[in-house]
Amino acid sequence: MRRIKLTVAYEGTDYCGWQVQPNGTSVQSVLDRALSTWLGEEIRTIGASRTDAGVHALGNVAVFDTEARMPGEKFAYALNTRLPEDIRIQESAEVPSEFHPRFTKTIKTYEYKILNRRFPDPLRRRDSFFWYGSLDLEKMKEAALCIEGTHDFRSFAAAGGNTFENGGSTVRTVYKTELWNENDMIHFRITGNGFLYNMVRIIAGTLLEVGKGNLKPQDIPAIIEARDRSKAGPTARACGLTLLGIRYPEWE
Amino acid sequence: MRRIKLTVAYEGTDYCGWQVQPNGTSVQSVLDRALSTWLGEEIRTIGASRTDAGVHALGNVAVFDTEARMPGEKFAYALNTRLPEDIRIQESAEVPSEFHPRFTKTIKTYEYKILNRRFPDPLRRRDSFFWYGSLDLEKMKEAALCIEGTHDFRSFAAAGGNTFENGGSTVRTVYKTELWNENDMIHFRITGNGFLYNMVRIIAGTLLEVGKGNLKPQDIPAIIEARDRSKAGPTARACGLTLLGIRYPEWE
Numbered sequence: 001m002r003r004i005k006l007t008v009a010y011e012g013t014d015y016c017g018w019q020v021q022p023n024g025t026s027v028q029s030v031l032d033r034a035l036s037t038w039l040g041e042e043i044r045t046i047g048a049s050r051t052d053a054g055v056h057a058l059g060n061v062a063v064f065d066t067e068a069r070m071p072g073e074k075f076a077y078a079l080n081t082r083l084p085e086d087i088r089i090q091e092s093a094e095v096p097s098e099f100h101p102r103f104t105k106t107i108k109t110y111e112y113k114i115l116n117r118r119f120p121d122p123l124r125r126r127d128s129f130f131w132y133g134s135l136d137l138e139k140m141k142e143a144a145l146c147i148e149g150t151h152d153f154r155s156f157a158a159a160g161g162n163t164f165e166n167g168g169s170t171v172r173t174v175y176k177t178e179l180w181n182e183n184d185m186i187h188f189r190i191t192g193n194g195f196l197y198n199m200v201r202i203i204a205g206t207l208l209e210v211g212k213g214n215l216k217p218q219d220i221p222a223i224i225e226a227r228d229r230s231k232a233g234p235t236a237r238a239c240g241l242t243l244l245g246i247r248y249p250e251w252e
Numbered sequence: 253m254r255r256i257k258l259t260v261a262y263e264g265t266d267y268c269g270w271q272v273q274p275n276g277t278s279v280q281s282v283l284d285r286a287l288s289t290w291l292g293e294e295i296r297t298i299g300a301s302r303t304d305a306g307v308h309a310l311g312n313v314a315v316f317d318t319e320a321r322m323p324g325e326k327f328a329y330a331l332n333t334r335l336p337e338d339i340r341i342q343e344s345a346e347v348p349s350e351f352h353p354r355f356t357k358t359i360k361t362y363e364y365k366i367l368n369r370r371f372p373d374p375l376r377r378r379d380s381f382f383w384y385g386s387l388d389l390e391k392m393k394e395a396a397l398c399i400e401g402t403h404d405f406r407s408f409a410a411a412g413g414n415t416f417e418n419g420g421s422t423v424r425t426v427y428k429t430e431l432w433n434e435n436d437m438i439h440f441r442i443t444g445n446g447f448l449y450n451m452v453r454i455i456a457g458t459l460l461e462v463g464k465g466n467l468k469p470q471d472i473p474a475i476i477e478a479r480d481r482s483k484a485g486p487t488a489r490a491c492g493l494t495l496l497g498i499r500y501p502e503w504e
Contacts, residue, residue, distance in 0.1 A: 009371075057373070085372070119343075120337070123263050123494070125337055126378075
């Protein structure tokens with residue numbers, strides 16, 4: 001058996017998320033079906049990040065085991081011809097069979113996009129959150145910097161999902177945040193060693209509250225300190241979030 | 253009766269084009285139906301640019317006449333709540349009843365986008381044309397400059413459409429072309445006083461041939477000179493084209 005690693009991009013709009021669910025079509029189920037039909041084996045991928053319904057990815061990671069003899073890098077090309085156009089493999093490679101995309105140290109980068117203009121733009125409605133009101137970008141930048149570092153992020157975690165995996169610790173390290181605009185699109189990028197359930201969306205929702213003036217940048221440390229979900233802002237909509245990529249420092 | 257001017261943005265993917273057609277849903281028909289139902293009058297908009305199936309717009313222009321008494325700028329807000337999310341009014345204003353969006357001198361700007369990378373990006377598949385092969389950007393820039401000026405653009409015109417309107421002259425003026433890349437996205441922007449049927453897509457298709465090395469920038473003047481459609485490149489796919497905006501210099 002060989003283990004193949006896939007870097008997977010998808011538009012999440014029409015999916016119930018990464019993971020196989022009783023209702024709705026998941027990215028994983030489409031991938032598993034395409035692989036199984038093509039290779040004539042029962043394939044079940046293991047995904048690195050179980051993104052939510054409506055969340056997008058440029059670089060989610062999945063692995064699967066197969067008897068197929070094709071060179072690792074060729075899987076991407078062949079598999080893409082068997083996938084719907086909202087899912088596209090960006091890279092494939094053979095990896096050691098011990099490589100597990102989830103139970104391995106990772107560095108993940110997410111981006112949340114806010115389209116800030118008077119009226120929605122139909123061409124950018126699918127991968128950004130639209131907000132017509134004015135936003136104080138400088139204050140949002142300041143607040144984003146307060147998120148950096150190793151903290152107990154319980155205030156920014158929804159119940160459920162992976163929040164209480166790994167022995168229940170809600171401590172995570174955010175290595176870097178960046179917030180900038182290109183014309184009317186605000187980009188918020190965050191890199192860390194792991195994210196709790198809905199954590200990036202709750203951080204984005206909190207930054208939006210800062211932008212609107214409902215919270216101040218100086219409030220962020222106390223919100224972290226409180227370890228209380230009700231102190232942070234609302235969960236920002238899924239459509240604005242994209243998992244940009246995942247690195248595995250131990251395997252580089 | 254008052255005349256209202258609308259600036260209309262749409263993602264053209266799911267439409268048979270701007271104009272009402274016997275088969276398929278057009279942007280205009282959706283707009284006319286929403287306006288007629290809302291205002292309780294039989295509304296028929298007049299569009300400035302009858303974009304093709306699959307072509308997008310950020311700033312197409314349409315007018316309609318109504319008895320409604322609401323301030324001109326309010327129509328945009330109210331109409332947007334009655335439109336599908338792939339069509340969004342960007343601005344509305346009352347204009348003199350002599351204003352005709354098509355039989356008036358215009359300056360139109362189009363953009364053609366080429367996503368040039370190894371694999372398609374599902375998040376950018378709808379408003380760009382994907383090309384995996386290498387493209388010589390410098391040569392494409394040189395070729396784009398040769399398009400500027402007042403020329404008989406018959407080599408870049410498909411039969412049909414508006415090509416032989418206005419007494420059949422195929423002379424047009426291209427005021428400006430720009431070609432640049434932002435990472436893996438190549439942008440080609442062109443501004444002129446009018447464009448023949450499929451003209452921007454044929455120019456984009458010709459620039460792609462230059463980028464691939466099948467044509468040289470120095471070939472462009474002879475292609476223009478030939479006044480023969482078969483000398484230019486193929487018509488580039490509709491999905492990459494967006495009508496950015498239309499100006500009416502006589503009305504500014």
